[in-house]
Amino acid sequence: MTEAQPVAGVPRRLLWSRAEVVSLRDDTPRVRSLTLAVADWPGHLAGQHVDVRLTAEDGYQAQRSYSIASPPEAPLLELTVETISDGEVSPYLTGELRPGDIFELRGPIGGYFVWSERQPGPLVLIGGGSGVVPLMAMLRHRAIAGPTQPALLVYSSRNWDEIIYRDELERLAAADPSLRIVHTLTRAQPQGWQGFRRRVDKAMLEELGVPALASPNLFICGPTPMVETAAQASVELGIDAARIKTERFGPSGG
Amino acid sequence: MTEPPISRGFRSRKPQTEQRDRVPPGQYLTTDFPVLSAGPTPSISVDNWSFALQLGGSLLAKWNWTEFQALPQTDLKTDIHCVTKWSKLDTQWRGVSFDTLLEAAGLSEAPTEYTMLHCDGGYTTNVPVADLKDGMGMVATQYDGLPLAPSHGGPARMLVPHLYFWKSAKWVRRLRFIEKDEAGFWESLGYHIYGDPWREQRYTGD
Numbered sequence: 155m156t157e158a159q160p161v162a163g164v165p166r167r168l169l170w171s172r173a174e175v176v177s178l179r180d181d182t183p184r185v186r187s188l189t190l191a192v193a194d195w196p197g198h199l200a201g202q203h204v205d206v207r208l209t210a211e212d213g214y215q216a217q218r219s220y221s222i223a224s225p226p227e228a229p230l231l232e233l234t235v236e237t238i239s240d241g242e243v244s245p246y247l248t249g250e251l252r253p254g255d256i257f258e259l260r261g262p263i264g265g266y267f268v269w270s271e272r273q274p275g276p277l278v279l280i281g282g283g284s285g286v287v288p289l290m291a292m293l294r295h296r297a298i299a300g301p302t303q304p305a306l307l308v309y310s311s312r313n314w315d316e317i318i319y320r321d322e323l324e325r326l327a328a329a330d331p332s333l334r335i336v337h338t339l340t341r342a343q344p345q346g347w348q349g350f351r352r353r354v355d356k357a358m359l360e361e362l363g364v365p366a367l368a369s370p371n372l373f374i375c376g377p378t379p380m381v382e383t384a385a386q387a388s389v390e391l392g393i394d395a396a397r398i399k400t401e402r403f404g405p406s407g408g
Numbered sequence: 409m410t411e412p413p414i415s416r417g418f419r420s421r422k423p424q425t426e427q428r429d430r431v432p433p434g435q436y437l438t439t440d441f442p443v444l445s446a447g448p449t450p451s452i453s454v455d456n457w458s459f460a461l462q463l464g465g466s467l468l469a470k471w472n473w474t475e476f477q478a479l480p481q482t483d484l485k486t487d488i489h490c491v492t493k494w495s496k497l498d499t500q501w502r503g504v505s506f507d508t509l510l511e512a513a514g515l516s517e518a519p520t521e522y523t524m525l526h527c528d529g530g531y532t533t534n535v536p537v538a539d540l541k542d543g544m545g546m547v548a549t550q551y552d553g554l555p556l557a558p559s560h561g562g563p564a565r566m567l568v569p570h571l572y573f574w575k576s577a578k579w580v581r582r583l584r585f586i587e588k589d590e591a592g593f594w595e596s597l598g599y600h601i602y603g604d605p606w607r608e609q610r611y612t613g614d
Contacts, residue, residue: 167611167612167613168611168612168613168614172413205610209412209413209414210415210419210420211414211419214419214420215412216418216420219493242420246415246417250416255416256413257413257415258412258413263598263611264597265597265598266593266597382443382559385447385448385449386448388448389448395447395450396447396530398447398448399446399447400445400446400447400448402442402443402444402445
C-alpha cells in the first residue's frame with residue numbers, strides 16, 4: 155500500500171457537520187434522546203460515538219462525546235444524553251435545546267467498541283446507567299438485521315424510573331425469543347421486585363450462564379467501577395480477554 | 409470553513425481561570441482521574457514484570473522489576489490531556505526517563521527515529537523518538553507518590569504528556585525501535601497518527 159493509492163476503508167478526515175434537532179424524547183427524569191438530521195452523515199456502526207461542539211455568542215466553544223443510540227439503518231441520528239448536574243454541555247442538550255435548533259457534531263468515532271450482526275458468536279451486553287446507549291444501538295441493529303445468535307443484556311440501573319429505553323427493551327425482548335434482558339436495580343426496587351438488586355458481579359454473570367457461552371462477544375459500558383468489576387469477573391469466568399470490549403464513563407464529564 | 413452556528417442560549421458554565429492558557433482547544437479541566445481502556449484491566453505481578461528495548465525483532469536491553477527500580481528515577485510534574493476532552497493539571501509522576509533507559513542500555517543515541525510501544529493486553533501505540541528524548545517521555549511507575557494503580561496502567565505505563573494521553577500507553581512492556589512510523593492500535597482505528605493536543609489532532613487528518 156502506498157500513499158498514492160487510496161484504499162477503501164481508509165478513514166477520511168472528520169469534518170464538523172450541522173445537526174438539526176428534529177425531535178426530543180424524555181427517557182427518564184435525567185435522560186433525554188435527541189433525534190437529529192445531520193447533513194452528509196457518512197453512516198456509522200453500532201457502538202460508535204460522536205463529538206458535539208457548542209458555540210456561545212462570545213465565541214466560546216465546548217466539546218463532549220456522546221454515544222450514538224440509533225442503529226446504522228436509521229435515517230436519522232439519535233443521541234441519548236444524561237444530564238450531569240454541574241456539567242456544561244449536557245444540561246444544555248437536555249434542557250435548552252428545542253426542535254429546529256442547530257449545533258455541530260462530527261463522527262462517527264471509535265472503530266473498536268463496535269458490533270455488527272455479521273460478527274459470529276453470542277452477544278453479551280453489560281450496561282450501567284447511560285452506558286446502555288451504545289449497547290442499545292447494537293440491539294436495535296440486531297433487531298433490524300434479523301437475529302442469528304442469542305443475545306443477553308444485563309442492565310444495571312439505580313431504580314425502576316431510571317431505566318433508559320425501558321418500554322422499548324421490553325418490546326424487543328417480547329418480539330425475539332433469542333434475546334434475554336435482565337435488569338438489576340441497585341438502589342431502590344418497586345414493590346414485589348423479583349429481580350437482582352445489586353451491582354453486576356461474578357455470581358450474577360455465572361447465574362445468567364455467561365461462562366457456558368461458546369466464544370461470546372462481550373461489550374461492557376458504564377461507570378468505571380462497574381466496568382472494572384464486570385470485566386474482571388468475565389475474565390475470571392474464563393472469557394478470553396480479547397473478546398471483552400469496554401467503554402468507561404469517568405465520574406467527570408458533562 | 410463557514411462560521412460555526414451559535415448555540416442559542418449556550419454559555420460557558422466554567423469560570424475562566426488563569427489556567428485557561430494551559431488547557432488546549434476543545435478540552436475541559438477535571439480534578440479526578442478518569443479511566444479509559446479498550447478492554448479488561450490486566451492483573452500483572454511485578455514478580456513477572458519486565459521491560460524491554462527492542463530494535464525490530466532483536467533485544468537491546470531488558471530489566472526486571474528490581475533492576476528497573478534500581479535505575480535512576482525521574483520526578484515529573486506535568487499537565488495531561490485525554491482525547492475524550494478532559495485535561496488534568498499538575499499531575500505528579502515518578503519513573504525512568506527514556507534518556508536514562510537509552511543510557512542504561514549502553515546506547516549513545518536511539519537507533520531509529522520512531523518507536524512502537526507494546527503493552528499487556530495487546531495494545532500498541534506509536535511515538536517518534538523526538539517526542540521521548542530530552543526528558544519528554546518516561547516509563548512511569550508512581551503517580552502522586554504511590555505505586556501506579558492497575559486501572560491507571562500499573563505497574564508501569566508510558567508517559568508522553570505533551571501528546572494526547574492514549575500515547576501514554578498503560579501496562580507498557582516493550583519499546584520497539586522501528587525504521588518508519590507505523591500506526592498503533594487507536595491510530596489504525598481513526599485516531600491521529602501523532603496526536604498533538606495544542607493542534608487538536610484528535611482524529612485521522614485533523
